[in-house]
Amino acid sequence: MVDGAGGKNDLNELQIQDLKSKVLDLRMKNEVLEKEISQLKREIGQLKHLPLFVAVVVDVLDSGEVYLRQQGNNQEYITTVSDEIRHMLRPGAKVAVNNTLSIVRVIGTVYDSRVRIMELEESPDVSFENVGGLKDEIEEVREAVEYPLTKPETFERIGVEPPKGILLYGAPGTGKTLIAKAVAHNANARFIRMSGSELVHKFIGEGAQLVRELFTLAREHAPSIVFIDEIDAIGSTRSHDGTSGSAEVQRTLMQLLAEMDGFDNRGDVRIMAATNRVDMLDPALLRPGRFDRVIEIPLPDLDTRREILRIHSAKMHMSGDVDLKAVLEQTEGATGADLQAICREAGIMAVRRDAESVTQSDLTEAVHKVMKDSGGMDTRMYL
Numbered sequence: 001m002v003d004g005a006g007g008k009n010d011l012n013e014l015q016i017q018d019l020k021s022k023v024l025d026l027r028m029k030n031e032v033l034e035k036e037i038s039q040l041k042r043e044i045g046q047l048k049h050l051p052l053f054v055a056v057v058v059d060v061l062d063s064g065e066v067y068l069r070q071q072g073n074n075q076e077y078i079t080t081v082s083d084e085i086r087h088m089l090r091p092g093a094k095v096a097v098n099n100t101l102s103i104v105r106v107i108g109t110v111y112d113s114r115v116r117i118m119e120l121e122e123s124p125d126v127s128f129e130n131v132g133g134l135k136d137e138i139e140e141v142r143e144a145v146e147y148p149l150t151k152p153e154t155f156e157r158i159g160v161e162p163p164k165g166i167l168l169y170g171a172p173g174t175g176k177t178l179i180a181k182a183v184a185h186n187a188n189a190r191f192i193r194m195s196g197s198e199l200v201h202k203f204i205g206e207g208a209q210l211v212r213e214l215f216t217l218a219r220e221h222a223p224s225i226v227f228i229d230e231i232d233a234i235g236s237t238r239s240h241d242g243t244s245g246s247a248e249v250q251r252t253l254m255q256l257l258a259e260m261d262g263f264d265n266r267g268d269v270r271i272m273a274a275t276n277r278v279d280m281l282d283p284a285l286l287r288p289g290r291f292d293r294v295i296e297i298p299l300p301d302l303d304t305r306r307e308i309l310r311i312h313s314a315k316m317h318m319s320g321d322v323d324l325k326a327v328l329e330q331t332e333g334a335t336g337a338d339l340q341a342i343c344r345e346a347g348i349m350a351v352r353r354d355a356e357s358v359t360q361s362d363l364t365e366a367v368h369k370v371m372k373d374s375g376g377m378d379t380r381m382y383l
């Protein structure tokens with residue numbers, strides 16, 4: 001009995017010894033590898049410090065190799081790259097190559113100017129469940145934007161052209177951008193957003209070129225949805241007052257109209273725009289073949305406000321006494337964005353009190369704060 005147990009212990013002892021020596025062995029191997037790594041890192045560092053040549057990417061081949069043209073001598077060659085670098089490369093991108101003609105880094109791409117202003121989202125992370133109310137408006141947008149992408153054959157069968165461009169108008173914060181994103185999500189399309197006012201105010205002299213690039217980008221990334229936010233900044237009648245700034249805006253608008261005219265309705269790029277001021281838009285934009293479907297996004301009515309509150313408070317912990325009815329009655333004229341702000345404010349107040357949950361008085365206070373901040377401003381002036 002005692003012997004037997006002793007035998008087992010011996011065995012365990014042996015196994016432990018064995019494992020210890022294995023650990024030692026692996027540690028030594030590890031050390032050798034670590035040395036190798038730091039040696040390689042040093043080499044990489046040196047390679048990066050040697051003078052580099054500049055080349056332009058002609059194409060990224062299906063094989064994963066990259067076809068380059070060296071600037072200056074126009075020599076062309078094919079090289080391999082790491083996955084990390086390859087996904088940053090597009091035809092036209094500038095890269096630095098070393099004397100073995102390997103790409104060391106990407107210097108810049110022709111996309112630079114586009115990236116500065118255009119947001120590109122792979123199928124955005126917003127679905128119709130995140131939109132309260134607006135059922136009819138959503139359906140109208142889906143007919144015009146989503147179905148031409150997801151079931152083009154139906155349009156073909158019936159022999160009808162989908163609308164070319166869709167314009168959403170309504171007060172700020174009523175959910176225009178939200179709907180556009182949800183549609184892109186549902187259509188599994190890329191969402192490319194450009195802000196008209198940024199285009200005009202930040203990129204003076206580049207407007208027309210950027211509009212052209214916007215459409216090129218959209219075609220390259222099809223199926224895609226182009227969303228021009230604040231289109232009034234480029235398409236407002238008031239901005240054409242004969243000054244040089246307005247001439248630039250005019251050129252940008254002309255380019256947009258030209259792009260839309262040259263556009264195939266049946267293609268897999270859909271165009272949407274949004275504005276707060278539909279009354280100020282240049283009628284040229286609203287002509288058939290341009291933004292020929294205009295959809296008003298209204299302020300939420302009581303039922304819609306209830307739904308929006310439900311969406312934005314879904315993850316919040318509400319105390320038992322909370323009754324949203326009072327909130328609904330006090331938020332006549334509030335937008336979806338206001339309601340979201342009310343939920344957030346009420347939550348912050350509860351956090352401040354270090355409470356377990358949001359109470360009715362948190363909500364009441366939040367309503368007062370938000371309704372006062374949005375100035376009791378009559379949002380209807382935008383419609």
Ligand SMILES: Nc1ncnc2c1ncn2[C@@H]1O[C@H](COP(=O)(O)OP(=O)(O)OP(=O)(O)O)[C@@H](O)[C@H]1O
Nearest residue numbers: 130131132172173174175176177178308336337340
């Ligand atoms: N119907 C709605 N359902 C749920 N949330 C909404 C709704 N409307 C607005 N919101 C909330 O308000 C935020 C702002 O809305 P959104 O950006 O879509 O407004 P907008 O109409 O595009 O405003 P702007 O004219 O200022 O661009 C959204 O991110 C969302 O959280």
Ligand SMILES: [Mg+2]
Nearest residue numbers: 176177229274
């Ligand atoms: Mg918006």
